[in-house]
Amino acid sequence: DAKTTQPTSMDCAEGRAANLPCNHSTISGNEYVYWYRQIHSQGPQYIIHGLKNNETNEMASLIITEDRKSSTLILPHATLRDTAVYYCIVRPFVAGGSQGNLIFGKGTKLSVKP
Amino acid sequence: DVKVTQSSRYLVKRTGEKVFLECVQDMDHENMFWYRQDPGLGLRLIYFSYDVKMKEKGDIPEGYSVSREKKERFSLILESASTNQTSMYLCASRQGGSNQPQHFGDGTRLSIL
Secondary structure, eight states: OOSOBOOSEEEEETTSOEEEEEEOTTOOTTEEEEEEEEOTTSOOEEEEEESSSOEEOSSOEEEEOTTSSEEEEEETTOOGGGOEEEEEEEEEOOTTSSOOOOOOOOOEEEEEEO | OOOEEESOSEEEEOTTOOEEEEEEESSOOSEEEEEEEETTTEEEEEEEEEETTEEEEOSOOTTEEEEEEETTEEEEEESSOOGGGOEEEEEEEEOTTSSOOOEEOOOEEEEEO
16 A cells, blocks of 8 residues: 555646645655656656655755654645646665565646646 | 557457567566556555566456566466456566665556457
């Protein structure tokens, strides 16, 4: 079962910041938080990941609370093409890399509106 | 940029046929994965491979096999296709021994008639 809780759906106005929350209250010390999104009929697209520090890349920012029990994905200027299902996933770092299965929950359906 | 390529976007086969789904990655990744995605069930892991000729069963390996003869290519085989294998199949790859993310292909939507 997924170890995260996300709202089922959210709306955002085009050009505004989209803030997608994720609760992972049972996260362990060696577990990373990953964010993916899936646009209809395409494969999941990696967005960003982090352990405990906030992270930023060209797509988004990831804010992780100090206790690591929740995080927020921020799309700074949402466009219509950001409409997708967004998944928050926790996965442990596995030494040796022999495993690495991702367990996707139901995610948040983000609708960006003009 | 990361590139995972699946050979077909859409495929239609008949019950009992042997079906091959191909996946190629150009990132020299050690780990490769095959998932299927069904409405209401999310992504389920079928098989993964952590190196050439190495494989491990995932959560739902029954009715499937895999082949990894070269590092860049991971094939999923449906030995005798059945209608309950109609699904979206997703391939992913990941750099081994790290916290790096998996990167997915665009998927193959397979219909078994």
